[in-house]
Amino acid sequence: MINNRKCYLFTVIILLFIGIHQPIFAQTQDIQTGEASWYGSKYHGRKTSSGERYNKNDMTAAHKTLPFGTKVKVTNLKNDEFVILRINDRGPFVGDRIIDVSEVAAKKLAFRGQGIVTVKVEVLELPGDYNPQNAGMYTIQTGAYRSSKNAMALSQKLKAFDKNLNVELMEDESKGKKVLRIRAGRFTSRQEAEAFNELLEEEGLSGLVKEA
Incomplete structure (x- = not known):
């Protein structure tokens, strides 16, 4: 048996x-433009896809493909406000959204009240152990x-x-x-x-x- x-x-x-x-031939994109959303208290303390606990007060974000630990610059194209975030989760999986930021990041980008905004995401730094062959x-x-x-x-x-x-x-x-x-x-x-x-x-x- x-x-x-x-x-x-x-x-x-x-x-x-x-x-x-x-x-799968994944390719890291240095710059993306599209819709961003945010997630807050409902998910606070839950495990993220990387195994970390989500903290709504940390400067983190969810992305569909970027390696965990990647640092990105996210700019609100409506007001030019920007933040530096670390990718530690997967998502968003709604429509064509490209990134899901923490609640504190949404506040700094001044779109917490709107829910969704158009942003530019720029890759600043990949994690030290990142190997493109493993993408x-x-x-x-x-x-x-x-x-x-x-x-x-x-x-x-x-x-x-x-x-x-x-x-x-x-x-x-x-x-x-x-x-x-x-x-x-x-x-x-x-x-x-x-x-x-x-x-x-x-x-x-x-x-x-x-x-x-």
Whole structure:
């Protein structure tokens, strides 16, 4: 029964890779012009797509494609007011809107009372670990360790599960201490990554599917 399930999931992954899902060629746009909206108290404290908690008083924003951590300049084209925001969420998914800003940002841009305004979004700085080859890709974060020995042990288990699996150890910092985060695989869709993660779950090796 378990082997049949594994065969089915592998088939799904292969089909997604070669036929059902078309490759995504994401391109970072330096400047965009379009409608902006904002979100406030209703979402305050909720988790964003990046895993952070939304804070209506922080200078952050949601964008459909820009990497998390990207800094952008958003200018209200009606009054030329502008703010510098950090992308930490996905959206907006209403009409042709291009960005969803925090409540405090909407106040500074002087459109909180209007709800929607035409803006220009300019990319100022991409995150330090941004790799354009990963645009539109997904990976599985399978663990975070302070011990390099434990991190290497999990990496070896993942490679033993699939010798062709791309496994990366990313050095990060948490509360002033070094942390090794393990990322497994590069997938062209969330559905493909979730399917592979189910296979890992059966071996006790699953993680969290994230944008690469």
